[in-house]
Amino acid sequence: MTFFELLKIADNSAKEIKTVIAYKADGNSVKTVKKQLVNLAAVYNDNSISGLYAEVTKPGNGVTIYKDFDPCIEVQTLYSDYPAEKMLTALQKYNNNMRTFSDFESMIKNAIAENQFIKNDALYLLEAHGNFDLSQKAKQAKQEFLRAREEEHKKEEEQREAERKAKKEAGKKAFEKFIAEYEQKFINKQAFSNIEIETPEGKETTIISYLCQKYGLNIPLKTQGWIKTGCAGITWNETENGKKIAYNYYRGKDSTVFYDYLQTLEKAIFETYGLLTEEEKEEADKQKAEAEEEKTLYNSVEKIDFEVIRAYRDEYDLHILIKQSEPLTISKADAEGIYKRLYKAAGIKDYKQIEKKTKANMILYTENSIINVENYSNGIVCSCRALKGKNGKSIYLFRKSSKKGNYKAIEDIA
Secondary structure (H helix, E strand, C coil), rough: CHHHEEEEEEEECEEEEEEEEEEECCCCCCCEEEEEEHHHHHHHHHHCCCEEEEEEECCCCCEEEECCCCCEEEEEEEECCCEEEHHHHHHHHHHHHHHCHHHHHHHHHHHHHHCCCHHHHHHHHHCCCHHHHHHHHHHHHHHHHHHHHHHHHHHHHHHHHHHHHHHHHHHHHHHHHHHHHHHHHHHHCCEEEHHHCEEECCCEEEHHHHHHHCCCCCHHHHHHHHHHHHHHEEEEEECCCEEEEEEEEECCCCCHHHHHHHHHHHHHHHHHHHCHHHHHHHHHHHHHHHHHHHHHHHHHHCCCCCCEEECCHHHHHHHHHCCEECCCCECCCHHHHHHHHHHHHHHHHHHHHHHHHHHHHCCCCEECEEECCCCCECCCCEEEEEEECCCEEEEEEEEEEEECCEEEEEECCC
């Protein structure tokens, strides 16, 4: 028969209501409660385990053993069952060492001397028996234990943090070495595949995409997407003047602009490693100057400060504004600037593309009160409507529509 089975068939005469030290809901404070316990001495009919009781809880929650020191204090909770005879031997051994409250006090003194953790129910029991001196010493010992444990945890966390940093730094250096190997492939003109990689920050990309980003190439989103999904690898073709960079792409549509960016990347890598000829350096400087000029021109296009259209009420207010206003004609001179602003708002980041699209529209432009543009690569539609309100004020009403939502901006016309 097992211990749990023995408790299940215990006679009612072995069951007693005892005062037990229990923890409150916060898991720290203690209190005393009344519980029905099973007298183990009565169950086993053995006075050598007198004062030991068991609390039989719901199946799966185990059995808690108490020692009655008036009140009872928890000794141990069993979640695994044992043969009844083996359990009796263990109970006898415990009770032989912890028969009286004086034995309990000796155990606490040993715990203090050995820097062991002392639970709050043990402190409560000491004070319940009036031994405040030992209780105070135990409390101090407990605080020392907790401070020492906190210090240990702090050191362990510092050690873990140092290991994390070292691992991160090692990973960063390994990644830099890995990237340098591919930069050497450019220098040595060795063909390679556009493999997928993961940066130390956990971003998934491809080797060509990463190198383009590293060397600051301002590549449109559409081309960035093609590099990740369409570019199969880099190679070099034999020419009369040596090897010339080229690329392979997967079956599908080729990119019309990628080769220009690839050449720029190759020169940027050669420049970093100090391998450009004087002629190539001049060309690289020229390209940098052009890039700076491109950036300046792009930044010169005035930004439209949109705000989100959040509710039907916003749309209704715009409808009323349009209905109560008179349309104004946008002159050809003003239209060119508006087209550029709208294309920039639509997400076109290449000034040359903005200028090209604007010129194409201006060829056929006839003066009107509304201008619409669309960026087919991302689906963003932008518009500008010139209005004169009933208050006599003239405004531009800008609108933008995208997958992320609808936006509006209202500007006074000088």
